[in-house]
Amino acid sequence: MSDTQTKTAPASEEGTERRLNMIEAINEALDVTMSRDDNIVVMGEDVGYFGGVFRCTAGLQEKYGKSRVFDTPISECGIIAAAVGMGAYGLRPVPEIQFADYIYPGLDQLISEAARLRYRSAGEYTSPMTVRSPFGGGIFGGQTHSQSPEAIFAHVSGLKTVIPATPYDAKGLLISCIEDNDPVIFFEPKRIYNGPFSGYYDKPVQPWKRFDASIVPEGHYTIPLGKARHATEGEELTILAYGTMVHVVEAVCAEKGVEADILDLRTIVPLDIEAIEESVKKTGRCLIVHEATRTAGFGAELSALVTERCFYHLEAPVERVTGFDTPYPHSLEWAYFPGPIRIGEALEKILAE
Amino acid sequence: MAERPPAEGDRNAASAGDNRPALSLHVPEPKYRPGDTVDFSHIQVPEAGAQARPDETADPKEMLDLAHDLIRVLGEDNKAHGPWDPKLDPETLRTMLGHMAMTRAFDERMFRGQRQGKTSFYMKCTGEEATSVSASMALAADDMIFPSYRQQGILIQRGYPMIEMINQIYSNRGDKLKGRQLPIMYSSREHSFFSISGNLATQTPQAVGWAMASAIKGDSRIAATWVGEGSTAEGDFHSACLFATVYNAPVILNVVNNQWAISSFSGFAGAERSTFAARGVGYGIASLRVDGNDPLACYAAEQWAANRARANAGPTLIEFFSYRAEGHSTSDDPSGYRSAQEREEWPLGDPVMRLKNHLIAIGEWDEERQEKMDLEAAEYVKKVTKEAEANGILGHGLHHPFRTMFEDVFEELPWHLQEQSEQAIRERETKFPEGLPNGGKGA
Numbered sequence: 178m179s180d181t182q183t184k185t186a187p188a189s190e191e192g193t194e195r196r197l198n199m200i201e202a203i204n205e206a207l208d209v210t211m212s213r214d215d216n217i218v219v220m221g222e223d224v225g226y227f228g229g230v231f232r233c234t235a236g237l238q239e240k241y242g243k244s245r246v247f248d249t250p251i252s253e254c255g256i257i258a259a260a261v262g263m264g265a266y267g268l269r270p271v272p273e274i275q276f277a278d279y280i281y282p283g284l285d286q287l288i289s290e291a292a293r294l295r296y297r298s299a300g301e302y303t304s305p306m307t308v309r310s311p312f313g314g315g316i317f318g319g320q321t322h323s324q325s326p327e328a329i330f331a332h333v334s335g336l337k338t339v340i341p342a343t344p345y346d347a348k349g350l351l352i353s354c355i356e357d358n359d360p361v362i363f364f365e366p367k368r369i370y371n372g373p374f375s376g377y378y379d380k381p382v383q384p385w386k387r388f389d390a391s392i393v394p395e396g397h398y399t400i401p402l403g404k405a406r407h408a409t410e411g412e413e414l415t416i417l418a419y420g421t422m423v424h425v426v427e428a429v430c431a432e433k434g435v436e437a438d439i440l441d442l443r444t445i446v447p448l449d450i451e452a453i454e455e456s457v458k459k460t461g462r463c464l465i466v467h468e469a470t471r472t473a474g475f476g477a478e479l480s481a482l483v484t485e486r487c488f489y490h491l492e493a494p495v496e497r498v499t500g501f502d503t504p505y506p507h508s509l510e511w512a513y514f515p516g517p518i519r520i521g522e523a524l525e526k527i528l529a530e
Numbered sequence: 531m532a533e534r535p536p537a538e539g540d541r542n543a544a545s546a547g548d549n550r551p552a553l554s555l556h557v558p559e560p561k562y563r564p565g566d567t568v569d570f571s572h573i574q575v576p577e578a579g580a581q582a583r584p585d586e587t588a589d590p591k592e593m594l595d596l597a598h599d600l601i602r603v604l605g606e607d608n609k610a611h612g613p614w615d616p617k618l619d620p621e622t623l624r625t626m627l628g629h630m631a632m633t634r635a636f637d638e639r640m641f642r643g644q645r646q647g648k649t650s651f652y653m654k655c656t657g658e659e660a661t662s663v664s665a666s667m668a669l670a671a672d673d674m675i676f677p678s679y680r681q682q683g684i685l686i687q688r689g690y691p692m693i694e695m696i697n698q699i700y701s702n703r704g705d706k707l708k709g710r711q712l713p714i715m716y717s718s719r720e721h722s723f724f725s726i727s728g729n730l731a732t733q734t735p736q737a738v739g740w741a742m743a744s745a746i747k748g749d750s751r752i753a754a755t756w757v758g759e760g761s762t763a764e765g766d767f768h769s770a771c772l773f774a775t776v777y778n779a780p781v782i783l784n785v786v787n788n789q790w791a792i793s794s795f796s797g798f799a800g801a802e803r804s805t806f807a808a809r810g811v812g813y814g815i816a817s818l819r820v821d822g823n824d825p826l827a828c829y830a831a832e833q834w835a836a837n838r839a840r841a842n843a844g845p846t847l848i849e850f851f852s853y854r855a856e857g858h859s860t861s862d863d864p865s866g867y868r869s870a871q872e873r874e875e876w877p878l879g880d881p882v883m884r885l886k887n888h889l890i891a892i893g894e895w896d897e898e899r900q901e902k903m904d905l906e907a908a909e910y911v912k913k914v915t916k917e918a919e920a921n922g923i924l925g926h927g928l929h930h931p932f933r934t935m936f937e938d939v940f941e942e943l944p945w946h947l948q949e950q951s952e953q954a955i956r957e958r959e960t961k962f963p964e965g966l967p968n969g970g971k972g973a
Contacts (some may be wrong), residue, residue: 218746244746250776255735255769262676262739262753265724268746270739282765288730290736296938298717298725299707302942335939358941403944447944 190281195384197393198385199370202344203233206351207271208231209397213239214269217355219246220446221256221273221309230275231311231370247454253283257308261290271355277312277364280325285327291360292335307354307361312340313421313468314505315368315378315514323505325420331446331478338445339360342423343367343390346443349400357402365422374421374426376516383408405449408479411436414462414527417453417479419445422466422515429520435528437464453479454486462527467517471499496523537905551646553576558797560868568871575877578605578824579612586834587843590816597807597817600851603826604884606890614830616668621893626825627885627895630659632685632741634882634898636908638700639915642858644713648923649699651761655680657855657873659808660825660881661786662756663687668833669754674744676724676737676755679714680786689839692911694822703929704921708937713902713924729760735768739901741781741839752839754782755793759806760791763799767809771847775813782841783830784845785823788854793867808845813847814922822850823878825885851878932958 188193197205211217219234225248228235238246249256274280280287291304306313314323315410329336339354339361341347343446347365354361368374372384385391408423409430416426416439423441427456432436438456442449455464463483465476483495506513531640562568581601584593605611618626637654644652655662662683666675685695697704699713707717718723724740727733736756744751753783762785774781779939785806789796810817816838820831828850835846853876882907889895922929936943936951943951 218743221577250772252769252772254765255738255773257770259742259764259773260734260737262736262741263743263746265736266674266743266747275656283731286732286735286766290727290732294725295941297711297715297727298708299710299717300938301717301719302725337940359582398688447940447946450945 180511182247191491193394194392196386196391197344197348198372198391199341199344199347199365200231200233202348202364202393203351204235204237205393205422206348207234207237208240210355211245213397216268217245217271218263218268219271220249220259222249222251222275224248224273229273231367233309233365234273242258251316253281254286255281257283257286257291260306260308261286261294261304263354264291264306265294265302269355270306272306272308272358274308274310276318276322277310277326278321278437280308280310280326281499284329285360287330287336287360288333288379292333295359296335303358304360305358307351307363309351309363309369312355313366313368314363314510315374315421317510319507319508320504323499325364325467327362327364327445327467328473328475328478331475336446337358337442338364339402340364340366340419340445341443342366342408342420343373343388344385344393345390346400346406346441348393349398350443352397353399353402356399358393361402364420365443368421369424373424376425376514376520378511378514378516400443402444403449404443405452406441406443408439408441409437411438412460413437414464414524415440415453415456415460416466417442417466418466419443420468422468426466426484426520427515429524432517433521433524435471435524437484441472448482450486453483457483458490461490462530463487463491463495463526465495466515466520468500469501471497472502474499485524493527496527498523531754533825552786558795558802559798560795562869562872564865564867566869566871568869568875568877570875570877573877574600576600576602578602579615581612583613583630586837588816590804590811590814593816593818596813597819598805600716600819600821601827602824603830604824607650608724608884610826610888616826616830616833617753617869618826618829620790620889620892622667623751623885623889624895626664626829627882628907629663629683629687630825630882630885631669631903632907632910633659633663633686635684635911636695636830636905637644637685639734639911640696640861643699643712643915649701650918650924651715651860652699653679653714653859654856655682657880658786658822659683660787660828660851661784661822661850661852664825664828665754665784665832665935668838670751672722673751673836674722674724674737674740674753676733676740676753677726677787678730678756678758678761679726679728680758682714682716683755685721685723687715688723690716690718690721690723692914693918694718696915697921699737700918700921700923701921701929702918702924708934711931728971731764731766734767735773738777738779738845740771741779741845745777745780752780752782752836754784754836755783756786758790758791759785759787759796759801760794760799762806762809767843771810771813771815774845775815778844780841780842781845782835783815783845785831785847785849786852787849788852790854790858790864790868792862793864795868796920797917805849807847807849807910815845815847817847819849819851821878822852823876823881823884825881826888827846828837839894839937853878855880864881898918945958
């Protein structure tokens with residue numbers, strides 16, 4: 178399972194390796210792919226001259242021109258629809274939806290059009306778009322700038338859903354997504370754009386540069402879709418997570434001295450079922466952690482899969498730690514967030530069995 | 531029906547104790563229902579040839595009246611009039627008439643086939659043939675079409691093999707869409723005809739995206755999309771107009787106003803207040819309202835818009851004012867909601883008859899030739915239908931290898947679909963323990 182091992186870029190001489198935050202890594206993925214393929218276009222609200230509200234597209238318009246990097250009307254339906262048409266023409270559009278919370282006006286174009294075009298036309302037309310969108314909470318975004326709607330997309334046949342957790346992965350995964358011939362939803366966990374998150378909102382943010390996962394090679398490299406990454410290896414239990422929560426569970430386990438096999442899923446469709454089965458069969462315990470609401474969240478699917486496939490290896494019921502089934506509240510953000518206390522409680526329960 | 535006095539609670543809510551009048555909701559109602567005598571004299575039918583033809587690169591502000599007028603070429607005398615006359619040679623006119631007659635013959639046969647149980651569903655375009663055939667003839671063969679579900683005339687005009695259409699309608703083993711799509715949801719990349727969705731108006735902003743791509747690449751091809759007046763109610767149509775005008779996209783937005791969306795008349799898409807062409811005016815899009823039953827006007831308007839787009843002068847919205855002479859589909863019976871007289875009284879006539887009469891009026895056609903052409907069209911469709919039936923009809927036998935159900939969801943088959951496809955094959959083997967019918971072709 179070498180594919181699931183933590184990939185760390187070969188560090189060049191001490192002090193000369195490039196350390197990027199996730200925003201810079203995403204920017205570089207766009208830059209690298211655009212320089213290799215004239216058919217790649219980037220569009221979205223504020224992505225052009227200004228370079229995006231999170232700066233992910235900074236400098237691209239200047240470098241590639243206004244016909245390849247441009248602002249769009251505030252119309253997610255129009256953005257996704259135009260990307261479907263561009264894909265039919267032969268372009269490889271990379272639309273940005275400014276916040277995942279804003280993606281819903283584009284859902285019909287994603288679900289009924291982009292995701293089904295290859296199928297309904299028997300391969301005559303395809304929709305090779307990558308929809309980038311910042312998602313997740315922890316930035317005081319309130320109920321319209323904090324949601325994690327990945328389960329909606331995982332439920333749709335014909336869409337791939339990818340969520341990076343480190344700058345290194347963000348670049349390699351985004352390049353894979355852009356070069357993929359199917360429509361991909363690429364959710365960027367905006368809480369960890371600038372540094373990983375321990376789950377303690379009252380402690381200072383550690384910038385990415387202090388972590389080796391921020392060592393990002395120059396140029397082109399890819400991380401295959403559908404392959405999980407071992408964030409840590411351990412025997413006590415398996416933890417399935419993605420995005421921000423990978424770092425939170427890592428921090429909680431370190432604090433509690435729990436030796437967990439933490440799998441950063443990276444892609445939820447297609448899912449790395451082999452890595453999951455292998456880990457759960459090894460540890461006999463499985464905790465699933467996501468920030469999204471609980472009911473019918475992707476954790477439910479993971480729980481079902483683990484139970485169906487690893488039942489006789491389990492020594493404890495599968496546990497889920499998730500956000501609550503409420504809208505993401507503004508002032509009570511940290512009461513909503515599945516932080517160290519909720520995770521700690523679940524760890525104690527699952528390890529006590 | 532007598533007005534019901536507002537209930538006390540309503541009254542209180544509405545006027546909070548003062549003397550403001552109670553509000554009332556307007557729900558549009560068509561003028562005629564089953565059994566009603568129809569009088570269409572309220573529909574303004576201007577004289578053919580009376581409409582100005584602006585330069586193709588003119589500012590939309592200089593042609594605002596054309597969004598409310600009705601561009602017409604063929605007059606009561608069956609002659610072509612005015613600046614919109616495309617001055618087509620008789621051979622081209624006969625070709626146009628031939629495609630329209632073929633489309634009608636095809637519709638007749640497929641409708642009958644559905645009634646005979648050969649397929650589940652069909653949609654005719656009777657009375658609207660000019661909005662597809664004539665308009666399509668004004669485009670280049672490699673201009674990209676983003677159709678709705680009633681533009682079979684475009685495929686016929688573009689020479690798409692009829693057997694492919696019928697194979698698709700029958701979902702038989704010859705169907706290159708592998709039996710996945712509802713009948714008539716064609717796709718032909720080779721004929722620059724986009725895959726028909728079945729979701730409404732989604733194709734309109736996609737057409738704009740395609741046109742934007744063509745402009746990004748410095749191509750010379752343009753895009754044209756068709757949508758019904760009822761579907762212009764979708765937000766997608768707004769997105770299409772907006773993106774078209776913002777990026778000055780080389781695209782033509784064709785709205786076929788056939789007056790009816792299943793049982794809802796055009797009033798539910800806003801027709802009581804304005805024209806559909808006028809929707810373009812607010813966006814600064816050149817907007818033309820055209821007699822959709824006048825084949826020459828349809829051709830001329832589409833040609834004008836194509837020239838405009840090709841000259842980088844921007845998009846055009848065309849409303850083809852027409853009438854859906856038949857039901858919405860084979861699943862619909864219009865006698866339940868509209869007067870049967872409407873079709874007879876429709877003031878703009880029938881497009882096939884109008885073109886035929888024009889050709890006769892200019893001495894280039896006669897009833898005998900028309901009869902022969904109609905007969906040949908019917909015979910041709912019958913012959914091709916027989917050929918297609920050799921590939922099977924819907925529901926008779928397992929026409930598509932079972933694994934094809936799981937193909938094309940993604941470019942490659944992921945593990946979960948692989949597992950599900952194995953399940954599906956096991957189910958077939960359980961159902962047919964003696965081996966699959968069709969010599970095993972179902973596996």
